Amino acid sequence: MTLKLYHCKGARSVRPLWTLEEMGLDYELVSMKFPPRFFQKDYLEVNPLGTVPFFTDGQAEMTESAGISQYLAEKYGPTDIALTVDHPEYGNYLNWIHRSDATLTFPQTIVLRYTMLEPEERRLKQAAEDYTQWFFARLRSVEQALEGKDYLCADKFTLADICTGYALYLATTLGFKDGFKPNTAAYYERLSARPAFQRAISL
Template sequence: MIELWHCPDARSFRPLWALEELGLEYRLHLLPFPPRVREPAYLEVNPLGTIPAMRDGETFMTESAAIVQYLATRYGPSDLAVAVDEADYGAWLNWLHFGEATLTFPQTLVLRYRRFEPGKAEVVADDYAKWFLSRLRQVDRALADGREWLCAGRFTGADISVGYALLLARTLKLDADFSPAIAAYWERLRERPGFKAAKKAQKIELDEALSS
C-alpha cells in the first residue's frame, strides 16, 4: 500500500489530493510541522527531514510535484496526466513544476519570517510576498480566456500543483490580492471532491492523534 508522510496543509497536500482524486488506497502518517524538529524519528524515514515522503513498494520520493506526476502516470490512464501525444503535454509539465518552483518557493520565506521568526526579516517577507504575487500573474494570464483549468481542457495534476500554492497563499493571507479570475479558479479547486476528501482525511488523522 502507498504510504504518505504528511503535515496538515503542507506541500504534502499535493500528493494527498492526487491520491484522493485517483481513488487510490493509502496509509497516511500525520506529523507535526516542522517534522525534522518536532518528530526526530522521522529522519529514519526521510533523512532530509522534509515533507512529503511517499513510499510505494520499492519507490521512495520526497518532491511533491514529482509525486503527483508519478501517481498520475503510474496509476493511469488518468485525466490527471497529459499524454506525450497531447498538444498540452509541455504546458502540463510546465504548470506542474511552476506550482512548486515558482509559486511555492517565495511563499516559504514569507511563512518563515511571518510565522516562525517574526520580526527578524520583515523586509524579506514583504519582498517575497510581492515576488509571489508578481509570478501569480502568469496564472491570471492563462485564465484570461475564460478557461476553467490550466491546460488540456480538463482538471489535471497541474491544477493540483498550482492549487496548493493558492492554498498556501490563503494560509498566509495573500489571497486578498487574488485577481477575480484567480479567486474564481480557487473556488473551483476547493469544490473538487478530491480536495474536500484530502481535507477530511487530514482532519480525521489529526483528530485521532489529538484524542490518543
C-alpha cells in the same frame, strides 16, 4: 505494494494527497505535526532531509510533492487528471506542474519562515515583504493563463491544477487571498469546491 505518504496538515504533501484522493487509490497516511524534524525526531530516520512529503511505493522513495503527483498519475493511470506525451498541451501541462512549486510555492515558504516559523528575534520583515511581492508578480502568469478558461490545460481539470491549486491554498493560509485577481479567485473557488481537495486539506 502499499502507497505510503508522510504528511503534515497544510504542507506541500497536500499535492500528492489530493492526487491520491482524486484517483481513488488506496494508501497509508502518516500524519505528523509540522515541522516533523522538531516534533517527531524519528522522522529523520525515515527522511534524513526532514522535509515533507516523503513517499514510498515499494523501493521507490520520493520527497518532491509535484513529482510524487506525476508519478502516481503515470504509474497508476490512465487517469483523466493526466495528459499523455502525445497530447498537444503536454509541455504546458508539465511546465505548470513544476512551475507550481519552483515559482509559486517557493517565495511563500520564505514568507512563512520569516513571519511564523522563526523565533521572534530572527524574523525578517523585509524578506517577508520582498518575497510577498515576488509571489504576486509570479501569480500574474496564472491570471493570464486562465483568461477565458476554467482550467490551465486541455480544457479540463488535471495535475497542473492540483499542483498550482496547492500554491493558491497556501496563499490563502498566509492571508494573500484578497490579492487574487478575478480569474485566479474564481479558479481557486472551483478547485476548493472539489470533494477530493476538501478531504486532502482536512487530513
